[in-house]
Amino acid sequence: MTDKPYEDIPGTFVFDADRGREGYHLNQFCISMRLQKNRDAFNADEEAYLDQYPMTPDQREAVLKRDWNRMLELGGNIYYTSKLAANDGINFQELAGIMTGMGREAYRDMMLHGGRPIEGNRYKKEWGED
């Protein structure tokens, strides 16, 4: 079957075709946020705007709640979801602060001190995951 040698990396979704299929309409919604007229329409009435995109109820809820990790778990990709974040005034670094659960300041501070080290972050088993 389709080879996925990257599934043992912790805290990471590799956006392959299976994820792309799952997240298709979620991602197409997110990329629509790159145009001002769509941002205006979405911001005026989020529910009505989302009706154009046949995503799953879980995906829709994740969007409405801005549950950024859940969007990725449901097939979203960061380059798409970052366009929704941009609409909310959240940049890539702030978004990472949220997704890691560290919060903005602690994350920024980690980056200023050289970022997250590779040691202990290569394999799921190092994170106590299978």
Added chain:
Amino acid sequence: MTDKPYEDIPGTFVFDADRGREGYHLNQFCISMRLQKNRDAFNADEEAYLDQYPMTPDQREAVLKRDWNRMLELGGNIYYTSKLAANDGINFQELAGIMTGMGREAYRDMMLHGGRPIEGNRYKKEWGED
């Protein structure tokens, strides 16, 4: 420079990038004819519809006059121009009858008798062209 080994074939345009650049807006107009709403708009007011496509005056005139060979000379490609022809109720065989100057009946008859032979039709010099 860019190699064009096909320039000695008579009565033929090979649609390469140079032709594609020249004919870009003409071809984009033609492909718009594949949708009914665009056909309706064009048929209601050809001049106004064509204003959306920044083609050259010569290209525009060729479209308005349905000068099918001229469209090809100006960078059109048959798969695009055939969509304008379809709008006019002209199919591929009828279009070939016009482009060859043979007329519909004579062209159809040639095809029923095996088509245009390859002998004498390989090189421009066989057509008295250089």
Added chain:
Amino acid sequence: MAKLVAGVGCSHVPAIGVAMDTHITDQPYWAPMFAGFEKSKQWIKEVNPDVVFLVYNDHCTAFDASCIPTFALGCAAEFQPADEGWGPRPVPVVKNHQKMASHIAQSLILDEFDITIMNEMEVDHGLTVPLSLMYGEVEAWPALVIPLAVNVVQYPAPTGNRCYNLGKAVRRAIESFDEDLKVVIFGTGGMSHQLQYKRAGLINPEWDKAFLDRLTSDPVGLAQMPHVDYLREAGSEGVEMVMWHVMRGALDDEVTEIHRHYHVPASNTAVGHIILENKAA
């Protein structure tokens, strides 16, 4: 594992679709052309593939001039028949084996073929006419279809050699997919025809027949033919024949010719058709 058992070469003339859709296939003009597909319809009924991998070209329908992929693999769940200017063909929607298509996409890219993945695409006569010829009029297509659209409109098309090698990579991709599926590959387009300008109507039956002969006996040599030979000898639209090399490349080196049909004319075109089976199959 999935298994590729046979290849079908087949013209895809739009007028054939029109003749079927307007029910004039028994007119004297059309009857001999369609007669040559009777055996093919029987054959495909017997083989009954689960999946057809269908190599065709889009005729400026799904792709306009803004984006021209050399190889575009259809990965959407389904593909609607397109309006090409005279209304969409009244044929069933084309359904994909989406997981297999994704598997093939990944395998081809890792095998260093630089394909474009299409997650939305309409399909024109280039894809639907061969299905109609092989399956006749049906309520639903009996097989799932994975479409591969090849650029043959803007020069240069991919080389014959590249197409042949792509066929080999498609075979590897299909046969590494872990479901028991029977797959047939179609190569479509051609044969000799020129639709445009003053040389329109060119037909070269000797060239066409030699192409069909060498497809069985000398596929590697045949795949080396330069584009200018197709353009000159088989007409400007005859270059579509490069797509048959993908089909041939996907088969065994040694194949059995099961059926052949050649007819002139269909509209502006020489219709060619061949069925090749792997000997092992």
Added chain:
Amino acid sequence: MAKLVAGVGCSHVPAIGVAMDTHITDQPYWAPMFAGFEKSKQWIKEVNPDVVFLVYNDHCTAFDASCIPTFALGCAAEFQPADEGWGPRPVPVVKNHQKMASHIAQSLILDEFDITIMNEMEVDHGLTVPLSLMYGEVEAWPALVIPLAVNVVQYPAPTGNRCYNLGKAVRRAIESFDEDLKVVIFGTGGMSHQLQYKRAGLINPEWDKAFLDRLTSDPVGLAQMPHVDYLREAGSEGVEMVMWHVMRGALDDEVTEIHRHYHVPASNTAVGHIILENKAA
């Protein structure tokens, strides 16, 4: 004839563009990052290429999920900076050498690279940030730019080996173009970074430095690295580094490292930069 004289490797972090566009480059956070490009700005002023062949990736801006080309070559007359959700960057429109781009497209396809030709395309930070870093704030870009967009968003990206060989084919294409033009190739993206999920913020300076070292000394070996090594060691977005192999492949086997700069952090990312010249140049 056109001549390829040098290659530039360069990160393309969007926050760098924002810092330039909002004039905060002398703030303590940014000053050391930009300081490393002072020499580069001098260098490119002196080299003064007529054309930049710019390898980058689109970040789901010009390409949505419906169409994912592995290699997309920009053949339009010009490319507008795109709105990526926070308004378009206030930088000059990017102008192409359209005839050269078409020549390269034809040459690459006949060389059996299956590129997608783009006759309309907006360009995002992946393309404009490296231009800004190398040229600073300008009224018009001093060079024409031929963009090559590489899919690195949906797995699998093209292999490093394929990218390296594409670089060789790009070199052949450029140097068979019959105008006296000086060309520099950019490979962009990276270095180690992960923008997403719980491992976001990963930085691996040892890996990055080894990559920069081997780029000069062992490019063929480096290009054999499998995707999973990038994903694991350099973060999920670190796989962008495959694009540097296109740049390296286009250069001579033996090159001189003119300049190098490495800085952590820019937003979530390790910034890496290298300038390599052909020895013959």
